[in-house]
Amino acid sequence: MLHVSTRGAAAPLSFSDALLAGLARDGGLYVPQSWPQMSREEIAGFAGMRYAEVAKRVLRPLIDGEIPDRELDEMIELAYSGFRHPAICPLAQLDDNLFLLELFHGPTLAFKDVAMQLLGRLMDHVLRQKGARATIVGATSGDTGSAAVEAFKGLDQVDVFILFPHGRVSEVQRKQMTTVNAPNVHALAVDGNFDDCQNLVKAMFQHADFADAVKLSGVNSINWARVAAQTVYYFTAAVALGAPHRPVSFAVPTGNFGDILAGWVAKKMGLPIERLMIGTNANDILARTLEHGSYEPRGVQPTTSPSMDIQISSNFERLLFEALGRDASSLGRLMDGLKQSGGFSLSPEVLATVRSEFDATAVPETEVADEIAGTFRRTGMVLDPHSAIGVRAARRLLEKDATTPVVALATAHPAKFPDAVSQATGAGRPALPPHLADLMTRPETVARLANDQSAIERYITEHARITRG
Numbered sequence: 335m336l337h338v339s340t341r342g343a344a345a346p347l348s349f350s351d352a353l354l355a356g357l358a359r360d361g362g363l364y365v366p367q368s369w370p371q372m373s374r375e376e377i378a379g380f381a382g383m384r385y386a387e388v389a390k391r392v393l394r395p396l397i398d399g400e401i402p403d404r405e406l407d408e409m410i411e412l413a414y415s416g417f418r419h420p421a422i423c424p425l426a427q428l429d430d431n432l433f434l435l436e437l438f439h440g441p442t443l444a445f446k447d448v449a450m451q452l453l454g455r456l457m458d459h460v461l462r463q464k465g466a467r468a469t470i471v472g473a474t475s476g477d478t479g480s481a482a483v484e485a486f487k488g489l490d491q492v493d494v495f496i497l498f499p500h501g502r503v504s505e506v507q508r509k510q511m512t513t514v515n516a517p518n519v520h521a522l523a524v525d526g527n528f529d530d531c532q533n534l535v536k537a538m539f540q541h542a543d544f545a546d547a548v549k550l551s552g553v554n555s556i557n558w559a560r561v562a563a564q565t566v567y568y569f570t571a572a573v574a575l576g577a578p579h580r581p582v583s584f585a586v587p588t589g590n591f592g593d594i595l596a597g598w599v600a601k602k603m604g605l606p607i608e609r610l611m612i613g614t615n616a617n618d619i620l621a622r623t624l625e626h627g628s629y630e631p632r633g634v635q636p637t638t639s640p641s642m643d644i645q646i647s648s649n650f651e652r653l654l655f656e657a658l659g660r661d662a663s664s665l666g667r668l669m670d671g672l673k674q675s676g677g678f679s680l681s682p683e684v685l686a687t688v689r690s691e692f693d694a695t696a697v698p699e700t701e702v703a704d705e706i707a708g709t710f711r712r713t714g715m716v717l718d719p720h721s722a723i724g725v726r727a728a729r730r731l732l733e734k735d736a737t738t739p740v741v742a743l744a745t746a747h748p749a750k751f752p753d754a755v756s757q758a759t760g761a762g763r764p765a766l767p768p769h770l771a772d773l774m775t776r777p778e779t780v781a782r783l784a785n786d787q788s789a790i791e792r793y794i795t796e797h798a799r800i801t802r803g
């Protein structure tokens with residue numbers, strides 16, 4: 335199946351080429367030309383299956399035969415062999431009709447591992463097939479970077495450069511990126527916020543000479559394969575709660591809109607999802623957009639959920655493309671408005687389309703702490719601040735409809751954010767799992783760079799094996 339750019343001016347690409355391309359050359363994001371459909375019988379058949387088996391069945395139609403099933407199946411099995419829970423993404427019950435989908439049992443303790451462990455294998459496979467190499471440049475507010483470093487460290491075909499906002503990720507997140515000690519991994523602390531890092535990455539993709547010279551590739555959720563891999567846990571969670579015979583809703587702590595978009599894709603593929611609830615922290619651009627119809631980034635505010643300290647939610651573009659009837663020119667006009675006037679307004683029709691499937695709510699800092707404390711008191715479960723936003727958003731959805739089960743996504747392990755968590759619970763700092771027990775004492779390697787595209791491109795060119803020779 336071909337994948338088209340949301341901006342309409344880049345050539346359609348196969349799954350493998352879209353995987354390597356990351357962002358389209360016209361600045362757009364790739365999406366499949368059409369949505370594969372899964373029947374109710376196929377979905378019902380997922381009941382009781384292992385996570386990896388469901389992943390094979392959901393991903394095969396999205397990859398559409400480009401990677402032979404036997405090889406794809408092997409990569410999927412290996413991707414999920416290193417998780418610390420046999421269910422990979424287990425479901426726990428928190429309250430009447432309120433469930434928690436634990437996505438943090440992978441090697442770096444965040445939901446990013448679920449896609450990244452597979453993406454690393456897929457990319458390595460495709461590059462080997464083509465006899466090619468790539469330089470991955472990614473932006474992170476903490477978790478994508480750690481997951482990418484873990485998934486790609488030591489691979490011969492790729493070098494990885496991760497841009498993170500200096501001083502704005504947690505200590506554990508920073509250490510996960512800076513202590514890897516692999517010659518193909520480079521952690522770059524940028525003087526700016528996550529949006530600056532993401533803008534730098536997008537600008538590098540559009541700088542054709544640089545992108546061609548280093549064979550630039552990306553692993554942020556602007557890469558379609560990331561979103562595709564994240565659709566799987568929506569299926570496993572919904573089926574565990576009775577889908578397709580009974581609809582389920584999801585509440586998702588949201589920043590770049592990649593995770594919740596994966597839920598929407600699962601719905602497009604036939605999974606009966608009732609509502610998709612966006613939970614934001616004080617960086618509430620999506621909540622404001624759904625309320626008033628105008629998408630207006632404001633300054634990024636630091637919060638206790640730093641991975642969601644984001645104002646420009648890249649994947650919202652994929653949803654808008656669809657809400658605009660896949661009209662790339664109309665979308666291009668909105669994106670030009672964002673670049674030139676710092677925002678855009680949605681027409682009443684487009685806003686109504688978005689609202690027909692999504693709700694949104696912003697959760698202030700006091701309520702995040704309150705949710706961590708209350709959940710701990712009532713259940714003994716320790717939520718990290720991002721997951722607490724998902725749970726609080728789920729509770730708000732249940733206030734409107736108490737009959738449909740709501741699954742809140744738990745996107746990170748509490749030990750990644752020990753200060754905020756221990757302050758809220760009053761119960762001491764959550765411990766890192768044994769494989770990371772000595773993380774805080776490992777020596778760090780990091781380059782501190784200005785928020786300057788030329789300087790960063792120069793650094794990458796000097797250090798990437800492709801250009802260094």
Ligand SMILES: Cc1ncc(COP(=O)(O)O)c(C=O)c1O
Nearest residue numbers: 477588589590591592593641745
């Ligand atoms: C722990 C955690 N929760 C939630 C999010 C938000 O996810 P998304 O950016 O896909 O909306 C992120 C960052 O992506 C994260 O790292």
Ligand SMILES: N[C@@H](CCOP(=O)(O)O)C(=O)O
Nearest residue numbers: 474475476477478554555641
């Ligand atoms: N919260 C993310 C930000 C990048 O998101 P991505 O899903 O687009 O890679 C992070 O932790 O880095």
